[in-house]
Amino acid sequence: MKNIFSFNYKTFGKMPDVFINVIKTSPLFIGASEKEIYSMLACLGSFAGKYEKNEAIFHANENITNVGLVLSGSLYLEREDYWGNRSLLLRVEKGELFGEIYACEPLLSTNISAISAEETVVLFMDVQRITTLCTSNCIYHSQLIHNLLSVLAKKAYMLTCKINHITKRTTRNKLLSYFSEQALLAGSSEFMIPFNRQELADFLSVNRSAMSAELSRMQSEGIITFCKNHIKLQKVDNPL
Amino acid sequence: MKNIFSFNYKTFGKMPDVFINVIKTSPLFIGASEKEIYSMLACLGSFAGKYEKNEAIFHANENITNVGLVLSGSLYLEREDYWGNRSLLLRVEKGELFGEIYACEPLLSTNISAISAEETVVLFMDVQRITTLCTSNCIYHSQLIHNLLSVLAKKAYMLTCKINHITKRTTRNKLLSYFSEQALLAGSSEFMIPFNRQELADFLSVNRSAMSAELSRMQSEGIITFCKNHIKLQKVDNPL
């Protein structure tokens, strides 16, 4: 990790515009003015770090107190078990938060690792300063708490959605469950998935080659068509 | 559902002591005085409902605005798929909250149902009145928000723990993952589980009879001993 900038009253405003625009549209600061954002960043002791591909942003069992906001790039929240089987919990994209579970409840032992999927810049914030009233006069403070609640609720919701996928008993039904969610999100029967085959298999916790074979069967049966990461669901009577 | 009492300035203090004691130790009100609790309950438009066994407290796709607190009994958060396969997300015990995900983010469509596991009394509270500043003078208000954040973070944590169990590739490893978590929680190699066999299978999303057979194999191999819901992990070199 390479520390690229931090915020206090001296460095106020030293952040590139592309990053500010990400922060403005992030779920934590949505609706806040640029001035409010700078004020909050200083208040939250923010600093940013740059990571190469496949670098660990935090490890399982590490003590996390900062929430992370992806300013550019993307990362995986993942876990490796005793035998080295990787299980991919979530992919975190630009503009999204991660580590908020552990940052809000520092007593919880981290049970996952955060690994950069590409070159990635992360903004860290001390979330404890959000939940305890800050001494400086943050007009945006109560809104921030409200947004943090919203972020946590949505994260928990995403986790229950993921559980709904992987509790399906066959690889085909796991795939269809995930694909139909993605189609709903995209508002179209055609969509791109943010995973390659190995990552998708790790996300649905099935074997890659078995999943690849199942994808081919589904295509030959006319249930789906796919080309690399582009998936198209065909209309069939009862896919699920 | 049978409505048993609600709270406003008139009904102040009409709640049985056993229920007040549950509320006092609940994660939402922990540390609050009885007076503060009554004040908050009125502020949150609370009311309580009584449910028979196997009654639906809310259905999937229902719009949820209230968070629920189990005053007595217990319930399951579960989901049934197209073919009727039940998937048991979580068991919610006396003193625990449920529905907080949907109550905090009412735009999220409910993807699970809440079903009482036995005769159960639930206290409902309008959580939106927590996150927006209430007009009455609630001294405990900011503490309540802090507690709600904590509850959501812990719920998300529990969900990631559950994902860690069910992403294991074999029934044996799912069982061992769950059992070792329970042993850690109990602080002992012997512990009780809150599920019967069918419920445990639904929780780990495996077939009941296949799981039953696996439990027997594990016992015959000396990995565990069990009698009904009482499980004992044996010390072996490399159980996981």
Added chain:
DNA sequence: AAAGATCTGTTGCAAATATAACAAAAGGTG
């Protein structure tokens, strides 16, 4: 363009699982 690395699809086989059917055990009720 050539060489190397990575990703993807395919196949056969061993291992694990789902399913159904049944019997024994446990619990509840009159």
Added chain:
DNA sequence: CACCTTTTGTTATATTTGCAACAGATCTTT
């Protein structure tokens, strides 16, 4: 106690998955 219901364990079989190995495709690097 007898009867009924629910829960649990057992078994056989068909289905599904994991695994390993390989070849073709795609992407990177020099």
